[in-house]
Amino acid sequence: MRLFANLLITASLIVGVIGCATAYVPRLSLGDEALIGLTLNSPAGASAESADDGRLVPLALKDTVLTAEVLASLRDAGVTRVRVKEFAFARWSEWWLFAIGSAGLAIGAGMVRRAGRAALADSAGAMNPTSSGPDALLDDARTRVAALRDRLAQLPPGESRLRAVIDTLGQVQRTSLADFVAARPVLLARLGMGGFARLMDSFSAAERQVNRAWSAAADGVEHEAMTCVARAADLLDRAGERLGSESRAAG
Secondary structure (H helix, E strand, C coil): CHHHHHHHHHHHHHHHHHHHHCCCCCECCCCHHHHCCCEECCCECCCCCECCCCCECCCECCCCECCHHHHHHHHHCCCCECCECCCCHHHCCCHHHHHHHHHHHHHHHHHHHHHHHHHHHHHHHCCCCCCCCHHHHHHHHHHHHHHHHHHHCCCCCCHHHHHHHHHHHHHHHHHHHHHHHHCHHHHHHHHHHHHHHHHHHHHHHHHHHHHHHHHHHHCCCHHHHHHHHHHHHHHHHHHHHHHHHHHHHHC
16 A cells, blocks of 8 residues: 555646646736736747747747737737746636645545554554553553652652662663653554654653662762652653543544
8 A cells, every 4th residue: 555655746746846837837828918918937929030049039038017909919929828926816817736735645644544553553562562551651650650759759768768769760761761761663553743842752761760860879860869759740741631631632
């Protein structure tokens, strides 16, 4: 299907470009009332006489304003179209080519997206069937980080707090967060590229705070570690809300 979609997109682009190329090139078969007053954007027609160097002399030069007399001379010379500076939909006789091209592009793009989602779904189906889904993984990280935040307030300052941060967040990093990132094919298939990107903006902010908290605890900086744990808990909650909203929007 992807090959057909790409061919459809290519053909639609060609048709659309052809249609666009005629937007400023009205037919002289239109009535004078539709053409008089327009300004030529390029020379039109060729007179029976030629210049001294043998080049044909145009009947009407660029920037000539079309009048009834100019139009009559151009038609008598067999000119069927002129290029003008002004656009009007009523003079655009090949607008339907542009419409067909636009419709083809939309259909082709939809087919490409569906093919991409199908491929991602197949990839997601090939993942380890025993691994948890991204929703459960994110909920697990949220629960453990929030529990750590609450437990730190009950622990005495010093080594016990630092050790709790290192042990808990180290496990969260190795399991829930790492597995959530590995679930990219599942999330892409469900949310699409746009939804996935918005989710990962929220998730990445939370992940950075988790990493900073672990590093601060490893360096013995208790205050920063506790601050980052609190921030990580809040940001993981936001990431969970984002996952829910994007999933609902994707339908």
